[in-house]
Amino acid sequence: MADTLLSLNLKEEWRMLTSYFSSKNLFFAFPAVLVVIGVIMGWLLPLFREAFEMSELLVAFHVLMVVYGLFVGAFGFFADEVANTWFRDAHLLIHMYTILPISFRKLLTWFYIKDIVYYLFLTIVPLFLGLFLSFSVSLGVVARLFGSSLLSFLIGVSVSFLVSSLYVRSRLSLVGMLVVAAVMVGTGSVEDFPPLVSFVYGDWGAAFLSAGIFVALSILSLAITKPVYRARKKLFSRTNLFHRMDPVLAKEIIDVRRSGTWQIIATSYLFPLIFIYGIFYFSGRLFQFRIDIPLVFYAGFIGYLSTLVYSWLNNIDAPSSLSTFPITTSAVIKRKIMLFLLFSFTVAMVYLVVLGYILEALYLVPLSIVIMGSTSFYVAAVTAWLCGLYPNTRLFDGAVLARYLLLILPVLLVMSILSLMERSLWLLGISAVILVSAAFLYRRVGTKYEHVPLGSY
Amino acid sequence: MDTSVIEVQDLSKSYGPTRAVQNLTLAVNKGEFFGFLGPNGAGKTTTIKMLTGQVPPDSGEARVLGIDVTHHIEVKKAVGIVPEVVLLPSFLTVTEYLEFVCGVRHVDEGQAAFWLDFVELNESENVLCKDLSQGMKQKLSFAAAFIHKPSLVFLDEPFADVDPLMQKKLRTFLNEYVTEGGTVFLSTHILEMAEKLCSRIAVLSKGTVLKSGTLSELLREGPTLEDVFFTLVRTHG
Structure with missing residues (x-):
């Protein structure tokens, strides 16, 4: 046996x-x-x-x-x-x-x-x-x-x-x-x-x-170890979100809140900070330079957390639960991106302001917010465009992963170099280009997934 | 004169090497209680998914209420669907789910209260959908399918987990619905149920219709629907 x-x-x-x-x-x-x-x-x-x-x-x-x-x-x-x-x-x-x-x-x-x-x-x-x-x-x-x-x-x-x-x-x-x-x-x-x-x-x-x-x-x-059964059903008071906004967006907000995903997202911005600190510490030891994390570098870097956050938003509930309703796949993806932007921007902004205060670089906060916003939107739009509602599994596909890396890595590299060189004007210019690209991809999400039935791919 | 609300011509669908539905042709008229019978894996659920825009067909044509099924949003707007595997949004409560459906289908929210009461889920109104029993999920799914008063509904094994009292209530409702001009496309394994409810029946096996006709036409081939079904499936299946 x-x-x-x-x-x-x-x-x-x-x-x-x-x-x-x-x-x-x-x-x-x-x-x-x-x-x-x-x-x-x-x-x-x-x-x-x-x-x-x-x-x-x-x-x-x-x-x-x-x-x-x-x-x-x-x-x-x-x-x-x-x-x-x-x-x-x-x-x-x-x-x-x-x-x-x-x-x-x-x-x-x-x-x-x-x-x-x-x-x-x-x-x-x-x-x-x-x-x-x-x-x-x-x-x-x-x-x-x-x-x-x-x-x-x-x-x-x-x-x-x-x-x-x-x-x-x-x-x-x-x-x-x-x-x-x-x-x-x-x-x-x-x-x-x-x-x-x-x-x-x-x-x-x-x-x-x-x-x-x-x-x-x-x-x-x-x-x-012993199996635990949660016999007691938790009751929830009725929300009035459905009266105030689009029902699909309201559902997404409720999902994030009740599944506890908001807690994971809120703490997730600490990890790139620790990662960057680790990189800078080891690089400092290797090449003998002062250990310091530029705020704008962190701002650009957290944009790359967007794929992870977008994946979490897609892991809360199966899209097939909506497959019998007149809702397009592109509508659900766009609501998820909207929610991502609303929620992530708020959390990331808090991190940037606190870090700016700690690093005595509050004057860099506005520029950092622009960089964070543009890279976050761009990375989320690329992920959504390539993977739809299944980023966790589709990114394992070699062809999808290759296209993802091709679209993401050059931007990451350029933003990282410019932020380390503290070229503010260049950073603003690149951010604008990224923002336009993100808006273009956001529109393409609509055309790519408009006729794909929910849960059928 | 009969008016077809469902017209299917040579519809096919494969999943990899498996041909789930092969050149299916059928028609369902307005006001019919149409039974779709077949053994496991016959292609009943795939057919319903194609007809309701949940899965695109590989070939063939199908129109539901005059709408080409490839226009999946238009089809879903027009019909009601109770799927075989009931998947509900995990983190919405029963009431919120019905409000959500009202919002998506642009229906007055008063309907949510009516259906909550009809399927007797008032006591569970604040329970999350993921915490409901299978029977409760099925009842809620039934309510969601009828909330926008569609003229055609697709029911895929809608009574499998529902208690006998509620089954009787839903059967009575469905009979009244058909009497008032609605059309029901019912997929079921329960032959007794089909015999009691359906005015016309099609028997499906291995993705093709073996026989279709009114109940009396089918009963010419055997003493009971069960005998007819067994003979057809064993001979051709």
Whole structure:
């Protein structure tokens, strides 16, 4: 039974992942790109070693692997019935406990193992294969680093699994666990992190301890995981939005509010800020220049978050729920862009004003708002024009992705260079061109999707 | 003289290598209660989706109330649809959904209150659509299909999850609707239901119509509709 469950889970994942691509060959482009990244990492290693201590690089790499594990390991949420809606029309084996005589715990165990196998072979192995193929590092070092990185990743996965399980089961215990973890991290040293110790000192004991932590946390998570049913229906007071505006726009606003997507969007603008800070920090160390984030650079950069935000707006509800009404696909797309502009502009403006105040660059806020507005509208219009109401899946199509990159990357590059050079007039001029292009694409969305029935493509 | 409200000529639709509907030809007259019967995978839902502008046909022609089905918005404006798989906007409450439908169809919002009461969902008016039971979703979908008083409705397995009391109420309503001049295109597996309600029936299998006619015409081929259906599907299907 166990091997059947593993093989069925592996097949299910394979079919789901490959369904996102227009051809199965394109699916393998993803690990191939990781091999190339691994090669480039290997080649850049001497450059990094000039700017950083080896110990700093090792700590950073292992921390990144833990963070990667934390991002992918929130398996505890599968115990919540809400997870049933995550995959839209797909119904997964893991949810079959509701109708078959098999426990949720058993299904989750094999789902967990399957996911680790996929992440291992689709991401970690290709990256290290690339590192080995760069011939910058010896096979022995690559093998040891692979082992310690894998252990770091697994610890990240199991911690995330435990935190998500506690979140679903008992939020009070989660607070308790986080306090204990904070104390442990606060009093310990990152150099004592077992996977890192196993790499630096070739310590097998530390490697076994790391594996033991992963196994123990995974077993504990599986033990406390129990399906949660939300029997109580939440009641909502009636909104009068339908009396005040276009019904499709009103529906979109209600969706964003009640699904909690507004919270995700509101916090999402922090991530590019952290990313840019990280880039500037490392570049500063590499090329010895002052670490400073220009406000206009951040303004242009957050425009590129538009694809992500537009995708979230499309993930809230299936468009086919409107397929029986006289509503065109282009009307729904345009309402989503409108909502995106209304909501994102407001949130992004708050970020720009606060950041402008912190950086003592309030005088740059008006220019930054123009740049943010034009790039946001342009990127959202490109995404909508190419992907319609399915950006999450259509962007996996190689041909669509190529056109997307062709339309987006040159603009990003030009805006980034000009903002770093602080050429205000040029930035204003380019913003105007982008704005006109965005308006043109917005009109093209209308013609492209006008005759496409909702939910039929 | 009969007036055709649905005219279909050689309509076909494939999904990859699967031919869902093949050269389908049929006509439905005004004021008919038309039954569309067939086993699973016969092409009933695909036909309804093509006739209501939800899916474009690959070839052939179809007109609904005189409108070419490729003009999908015009078709959807004119007809009412209860789909087989009821998908409702997850985050709208029952009342809000009906108000939304009134807004989209430019209908007076008083209709929302009437239909909320008719399908007996008053107690759930503030519950989100995603939290409704399947039967409640089906009732709400039924209300949404009739809110703009269409002269033609397409019902795809509309009673599958509805309780017997509500089924009886909806059947009575549909009979009155047809008596007053409305046309119903009903797809169902429930042969008893078709026998009770439909004035004319078509039996579909593997994407083609095997037989169509009035109930009495079909009953010449067997003692019950069930016998006729089994014989047709086994012989030609």
